[in-house]
Amino acid sequence: MALRCYLTQRRKPNCVVDKPITWDISNLSYTTVGLVPTMGALHRGHLSLIHRACEENHTVIVSIFVNPLQFGPDEDYYNYPRILEQDYQFCRQAGVDAVFVPTSKEMGIGLKNSAESSVIQVIPPHIMTSVLCGRSRPSHFQGVATIVIKLFNLVQPERVYFGQKDGQQLAIIRKLVADLNFPMEVIACPTVREISGLALSSRNNYLTGDQIQQANGLYRALIKAKEGFGSGLRRSKTLIALVRKELAQISSLSVEYIELVEPNTLMPIDIVEDEGMLAIAAHIGNTRLIDNIILRNRQPIIAIDGPAGAGKSTVAHQVAAKLKLVYLDTGAMYRAITWLVLQHGIKVDDECAIAELVSHYCIELTPSEDPLYSLTIMINGNNLNEEIRSVEVTSNVSAVASHKSVRQALVKQQQTWGQKGGLVAEGRDIGTHVFPDAEVKIFLNASIEERARRRQQDFQRQGEPEVSLEQLEKQIAERDWKDSNREVSPLQKANNAIEINTDGLTVSQVTAIIIQKYQHLISEL
Numbered sequence: 001m002a003l004r005c006y007l008t009q010r011r012k013p014n015c016v017v018d019k020p021i022t023w024d025i026s027n028l029s030y031t032t033v034g035l036v037p038t039m040g041a042l043h044r045g046h047l048s049l050i051h052r053a054c055e056e057n058h059t060v061i062v063s064i065f066v067n068p069l070q071f072g073p074d075e076d077y078y079n080y081p082r083i084l085e086q087d088y089q090f091c092r093q094a095g096v097d098a099v100f101v102p103t104s105k106e107m108g109i110g111l112k113n114s115a116e117s118s119v120i121q122v123i124p125p126h127i128m129t130s131v132l133c134g135r136s137r138p139s140h141f142q143g144v145a146t147i148v149i150k151l152f153n154l155v156q157p158e159r160v161y162f163g164q165k166d167g168q169q170l171a172i173i174r175k176l177v178a179d180l181n182f183p184m185e186v187i188a189c190p191t192v193r194e195i196s197g198l199a200l201s202s203r204n205n206y207l208t209g210d211q212i213q214q215a216n217g218l219y220r221a222l223i224k225a226k227e228g229f230g231s232g233l234r235r236s237k238t239l240i241a242l243v244r245k246e247l248a249q250i251s252s253l254s255v256e257y258i259e260l261v262e263p264n265t266l267m268p269i270d271i272v273e274d275e276g277m278l279a280i281a282a283h284i285g286n287t288r289l290i291d292n293i294i295l296r297n298r299q300p301i302i303a304i305d306g307p308a309g310a311g312k313s314t315v316a317h318q319v320a321a322k323l324k325l326v327y328l329d330t331g332a333m334y335r336a337i338t339w340l341v342l343q344h345g346i347k348v349d350d351e352c353a354i355a356e357l358v359s360h361y362c363i364e365l366t367p368s369e370d371p372l373y374s375l376t377i378m379i380n381g382n383n384l385n386e387e388i389r390s391v392e393v394t395s396n397v398s399a400v401a402s403h404k405s406v407r408q409a410l411v412k413q414q415q416t417w418g419q420k421g422g423l424v425a426e427g428r429d430i431g432t433h434v435f436p437d438a439e440v441k442i443f444l445n446a447s448i449e450e451r452a453r454r455r456q457q458d459f460q461r462q463g464e465p466e467v468s469l470e471q472l473e474k475q476i477a478e479r480d481w482k483d484s485n486r487e488v489s490p491l492q493k494a495n496n497a498i499e500i501n502t503d504g505l506t507v508s509q510v511t512a513i514i515i516q517k518y519q520h521l522i523s524e525l
């Protein structure tokens with residue numbers, strides 16, 4: 001299979017944007033391919049999809065295609081922003097391998113109602129296209145589904161990345177992939193917003209400064225409903241009324257719809273039992289904007305990230321104990337896989353054998369009676385709490401955890417746990433990647449000097465030989481650099497994380513600060 005692509009520097013040094021080349025992607029069959037379908041005019045929203053794809057795949061392809069089939073006759077197909085050179089540089093810097101920019105002809109379609117448009121189209125279930133945006137854009141999702149399936153067939157990715165920002169599109173694509181047995185995983189990425197809350201969109205380019213101020217009201221209105229939901233309101237009518245009232249204050253905004261639906265089936269719901277998607281479409285001037293939030297009836301999650309030695313695990317443990325939440329010890333999960341690898345006599349650098357192993361085993365986590373362990377780690381019915389603390393496991397866990405397959409399997413399991421909520425988890429990208437919807441995100445930090453001092457004290461307590469502060473500082477700085485630049489799960493601070501510098505603070509003081517922030521944020525939700 002050959003694609004006419006712009007290969008980036010990563011694939012082909014010195015490649016320039018004006019020269020697409022034919023790239024034989026069948027050579028990629030031994031690697032995993034992630035596809036990010038877009039219409040270009042790329043922004044940080046798209047970037048979040050690209051980053052996720054880069055983290056989870058060997059090869060990442062971004063497609064840019066302004067799809068005529070999904071625009072109505074009076075819509076902005078001709079004016080849609082097209083900035084290929086800029087998008088190409090954007091992808092190059094983001095670590096994308098190839099940018100696939102097919103023409104309509106290459107995609108085998110023409111403009112609507114033209115001779116070439118007599119292409120066979122994919123028609124998603126009417127029940128999913130007759131609500132929300134489907135009411136005013138009757139053939140939009142048919143156009144999306146048709147083009148997306150063509151892209152899937154051309155690129156044959158293992159994973160495809162879509163934004164929650166287009167919640168209806170996401171639900172329809174999930175359904176297509178499931179019903180038509182496409183052998184790929186649909187990864188949903190959270191909506192990226194401006195600090196004001198405005199969801200990033202290529203169409204924000206159409207807005208004037210004044211209009212942007214008005215558009216900020218969309219998210220404010222959604223947050224009103226979220227607050228209402230947090231205080232126990234469950235009836236759709238009541239929640240929608242809160243949004244309508246807030247939007248009514250924006251004189252130049254005309255509401256197209258405010259609806260509350262089940263996020264996967266898109267069926268309208270009267271009362272939110274487990275979760276609901278509250279979605280808005282509105283017009284400001286000639287620009288049509290959409291946004292949504294998921295209302296979830298679950299216990300909160302506290303995500304704690306930060307560099308090594310900032311005291312995350314001790315603090316997370318204490319926060320969980322004080323708030324009576326579950327401490328999801330992600331480190332213990334990596335240790336359990338490491339134990340399994342060693343038990344099977346597999347070499348810790350044997351990526352294939354380890355991937356095979358993790359695909360067969362499932363770590364069971366059960367709430368523990370033992371106050372030392374918040375969760376009991378079991379594999380095949382064996383309690384592993386002691387075994388995973390052995391010296392052998394400790395010295396191999398970092399090598400095993402560095403395999404993508406291990407991380408993917410464990411993140412999936414952590415997210416399954418997260419569906420119930422009510423937990424505290426710590427790591428390097430818990431707030432950005434594992435639980436991007438966490439209610440409370442903390443980034444624990446400490447100066448290198450402070451962390452070196454703490455480590456030296458730990459060594460002294462454990463009767464280890466003395467290491468100089470200078471040496472420890474150097475090691476910590478190197479570790480920080482590695483953690484921030486590693487390919488798999490690099491250290492990242494979420495945009496909306498609260499940073500706490502723990503210099504000079506005791507564990508109890510840090511715990512108290514987090515609990516205070518938690519209680520404040522929860523009272524606001």
Ligand code: AMP
Pocket residue numbers: 037038039040044045046048049161162163164165166189190191192193199200201202
């Ligand atoms: P588009 O180029 O608008 O077709 O969008 C391409 C992909 O990027 C879709 O899956 C969108 O849902 C996703 N996307 C667009 N804006 C955002 C955003 N603000 N946050 C997250 N994903 C987004």
